[in-house]
Amino acid sequence: MPTSVKIFDTTLRDGTQGEGISLSVEDKIKIARKLDELGVHYIEGGWPGSNSKDIEFFERTRTMTFKNAKITAFGSTRRKDSKACDDINLNRLVDSGVQVATIFGKSWDFHVTTAIQTTLEENLNMIYDSVQFLKSKGLEVIYDAEHFFDGYKNNAEYALQTISKAQDAGADWIVLCDTNGGSLPGEIAQIVGAVKAHVSTPVGIHAHNDCELAVANSLAAVQAGAGQVQGTINGYGERCGNANLSSVIPNLQLKLGYSVLSDEQLKSLTSVSRYISEIANMHMPINQPFVGNAAFAHKGGIHVSAILKDASTYEHIKPELVGNKQRVLVSELAGQSNVLVKAQELNLDFDRDPQKSKEIIEKIKEMEHQGYQFEGADATLELILREAFEGLEEIFTLESFKMLVEKTANHAVVSEAIVKVKVHGETIYTAAEGNGPVNALDNALRKALIQYYPDIKNIHLSDYKVRVLDEKDATAGKVRVLMETTDFSSTWNTLGVSSNIIEASWYALVDSLRYALLGRTRIEREDKDQLEQLGVVNH
Known part of the structure; x- marks a missing residue:
């Protein structure tokens, strides 16, 4: 039974198959660096030669230094009725410059005869030849046994023959894949136990989340003897996703006592998960276990x-x-x-x-x-x-605002806001246009305040959401507006409620600016008090 578990991250390959996820080369490089800092052991970068982005990724990482992770290239076994040494995809794995190659092959007899339409014997040869070829090139080889659990349940004898061939050819790891994500933890544990009794090569698990059991199945596999877990940060992946490493890692280390990352690396898990969600431009569920904003x-x-x-x-x-x-x-x-x-x-x-x-x-x-x-x-x-x-200093007071929205037959909608506010006893009257009524109101208010509060130029609205609170009232219903604002070093949220969406937006907008400006005023005041206590007079 292993006391430590290796983490194989496939966010950059399997994760990008998730709906709505598209990563540039620069995105993939940033994520790879962050994963290396986290301390994962393998980073699967993609399929060399399948697209220009993956080609560039492997070219760039070839000259990069990674402290903890090995960059891994992904591919398949050779084509049927051909030679491994002549297979284009296998040669691209070798040419990519990686130390580790991960290839998948068929474990389910149904897939062999139906999907790739060859004989069961030829499939065994394809597995053996491909692994042996990559080993002859000096690579560490991870063999992913695709659809292994379905294959085992359909024809256990043949499924075991496939992984025996990979072992005979010299595979360093045999990873059992629940590709359809339909297995249960008890089945996973029983089958992994049977595999451990059949092969001596270290075993891993690659689980999909179609029954929302990918994390549970990964843990069950480890408890049955698996020493490697494949998955993605935040569970990104095709259909319902892959095993969520943001949950797998702390469960293994904190609940089951396995050695996975250092304590310091584990402390970076939340920031890494959130960083990758930002790079992938994916909303991170607030109730995600361990790393979500609402987890505690x-x-x-x-x-x-x-x-x-x-x-x-x-x-x-x-x-x-x-x-x-x-x-x-x-x-x-x-x-x-x-x-x-x-x-x-x-x-x-x-x-x-x-x-x-x-x-x-x-x-x-x-x-x-x-x-x-x-x-x-x-x-x-x-x-x-x-x-x-405490009481708060009055930054400004509203005297009035007006909105003008004009649409003509041949022109786009134009929004203009006219704002009248009092700042430090002086009445300021400004007008500004915007992409919509709220943007126009924001621009006009900033225009009025910037001469008094220059830092306002560094504050930006980063998100805007509207929620109808009582749908039965239709367009006359009360709405709640939530605004997210940032100054690029921190982010804060404000809200307003009204039966008028512009008024609700105004409340949220005013609070967002008050929060930022009052915070700066308070910091400046505290700094001044500290200087005076030290006998320093600031002229």
Whole structure:
């Protein structure tokens, strides 16, 4: 039974077969570097010669240095009725310059006779010849036994013959693939155990997630003796995806006690998972285990009261072990404990005024009843709490705004906003156009404020979402607008609610700018106070 497990990442190959994922060469290079930092043992870069991106990827990685990972090229066994030494795809694997080649072959007799339409004997020869050829070129060879579990269940004797041929030819690893993703953990464990009794070559597992069991199947395989797990970060892949390494790795290391990564590498798991989701331009589910934003988030007041006493009451591991963090959400389900934890995060002294904390809870619950949802808008919540307990400097006040939207027969829609605000006692009147009403309003407000707050030029709206709260009211229904804003070093979320989408957007927009500008004002004020305490006068 292995005490350590090797991680084979195929995000750059199998992961890109997922719907909506397309990576440039530069994207693949960035992800490969990040995976190497994480500490995975193998990075499968693609299929050499299949497309220009993969060709360039292997050309570039040939001159790169990787501290932890071996770059792996993917291909198939030779074509039927041919010679391995003449096979174009096998030679491309050799020419790619990698140290490790991963090839797949058929394990299911049904596939042999139906998909590649050859004899069972010829398929065995194809496996043997291909592995032997790559070994003769000095490569480490990982043999992926495609559809192995389906093949074993249909014809166990023949499935075992296929992997015996790979072993006889010198394969370094035999990886059993649940290609259709239809097997159950008990089946996986039983079959891996039978394979371990049949071959001496180290065994791996490659599971797909069609029954949402890829992680469970991977763990079952390891417990039955597999020493390598193949998968993708965040579970990307064709159909329902591959085994999610972001869950496989911490389960192996923290739950089952296998040696996979160093403790420091494991602490980077959350940042790596989120980084790759950004590069792939894929939304990362907030409830993804271990690395999701809500993986250690607590909303119910009773839960929060308990974690204040001991976090293990509602957390199965310390979030810091995987680089995540505990979050307390404030909502209509919240008790005083939730607000207390949030206040502690903001260094607000709630003990000074218990009555005010109760009033804040009631205000938050009433706002939630009106349609606000603060667990997705920490910046708006912080502004409410600081206003109640510290008071906030008035950045500006609105006097009025007007929206003009014009559409003519032969021209595109033009949106213009006219904003009248008071800043430091001075009335500012500005107008600006935009790609839509909200963009025009944003541009006009920034135009009014930038002369007083130059840093506003570094703040950008990065996401905008609208949710209809009561669908039965159709276009007259109340809406909730959620805005995400960034200054490229941090990101914050604000929201507004109204029966008028422009008004809701205005509330969210104002909070996004107030949060950024008040934060900077507070930092500058604290820096000034510190300088004065040190006897330094800033002129």
